Amino acid sequence: MGSKDDKPEGSGFFSSLSSSVKFWGTAVQKSVNGLLGYEGLEVINPDGGTEDAEDEAHKGRWKKEERDGYWRMMQKYIGADITSMVTLPVMIFEPMTMIQKMAELMEYCHLLNLADETDDPYMRLVYTSSWAISVYFAYQRTWKPFNPILGETYEMVNHEGITFISEQVSHHPPMSAGHAENEHFVYDITSKLKTKFLGNSVEVYPLGRTRVKLKKAGVVLDLVPPLTKVNNLIFGRTWVDSPGEMIMTNLTTGDKVVLYFQPCGWLGRGRYEVDGYVYDAAEEPKILMTGKWNTSMSYQPCDGDGEPLPGTELKEIWRVAATPDNDKFQFTHFAHKINSFDTAPKNLLASDSRLRPDRYALELGDLSKSGSEKSTLEEKQRSEKKHRESSGDQFTPKWFDLSGEISPTPWGDLEVYEYNGRYSEHRASVDNSDTIEVIDVKSIKFSPWQYPDLD
Helix, strand or coil: CCCHHHCCCCCCCCHHHHHHHHHHCCCEEEECCCCCCCCCCEEEECCCCHHHHHHHHCCCCCCHHHHHHHHHHHHHHCCCCCCCCCCCCHHHEEEEEHHHHHHHHHCCCHHHHHHHHCCCHHHHHHHHHHHHHHCHHHHCCCCEEECCCCCCEEEEEEECCEEEEEEEEECCCCEEEEEEECCCEEEEEEEEEEEEECCCEEEEEEEEEEEEEECCCCEEEEEECCCEEEECCCCCCCEEECCEEEEEEECCCCCEEEEEECCCCHHHCCCCEEEEEEECCCCCEEEEEEEECCCEEEEEEECCCCCECCCCCCEEEEECCCCCCCCCCCCCHHHHHHHCHHHCCCCCCCCEHHHCHHHHHHHCCCHHHHHHHHHHHHHHHHHHHHHHHHHCCCCCCCCEEEEEEEEEECCEEEEEEEECCHHHHHHHHHHCCCCCCCCCHHHCCCCCCCCCCCC
């Protein structure tokens, strides 16, 4: 993984910007040891300087007694991967699961439609990389999604003509797989998040493989995103940054786009900024791209030195949609659609995330019931695992198969799951049948279980 500092400098469009990034460095950090009595704890304020670290440390969502108790519980995990921890309090959760969150990348999937329709191979990468950037506005939410139960699924229809299905295919390690398709594209992902807890922050490594096939264009694209860091988990106001490099490669032609997510600097300088180039297969720049991942992206044709071509102008390619005012969980309108039964297909699978009682209770604001339901689900998942192991059984996903392919990533190798096509057959049989009784989706009991009758 690279950074802005790794980029060759010269007289190009971003040379002066590169110098400023080196000057400002990364966001202000200061140990609050001695201020609050905690050894080596860092608070990172994206908006201020070192002198206000103590004030920043006292801000955030936690009351003092909750904050101190949570710190005592979590400090033993410093340096560890906390991806699959199940003991976290529901007060830090949002009413959505990780496999629902995978579907948020579909909000601006019209950009993939446009990529498939264009005959310009470089604009194809402008559209597709802008689509990949668009989800970061939603990913800056500071609430944690629920970890999916093994076998849990999420289905979505009624958006840009797509059918979306995701499934939790492994519990240890936690892995999810997703598939979306419409007349223009096929989207496939295997996701295996890896984290590193640093005390008051956590680094999230997107150990996954994302592939997009554009049907008319006949090309396959591969995406490698940057890591994400969640700052001030316990002390201070929680905020998210994704410094580093995003690369999208056209595996068919060799063209690629390399975009640099700048780290947040002093007094917030550089926060959200993204810039880079679309390159041809010979690594000559063709189009420059610039913008902010929380606002918009623009592009402009350039010469071999990366300078804008005379007679051209910067044109906007994507802009974030309006969002609800004062939303408790910082949800977008599309995130609410993801949770809604309005985007659910007929005869929703009983394993769907919408039906989780802990998620639904949290959505209604009942934290006590949410916590109780979460504990019940986790206990049943442990019972299933014990029964499966004692019976010599293995869990087998319904909609995805382990391919046997091992995909390298910047953060480790990944076992790839492939969509097996059975969900499309299932959905077609339900949608086209006149004999299958249509069930009120809200009456369906959540059941992702391999052994549904196990107490």
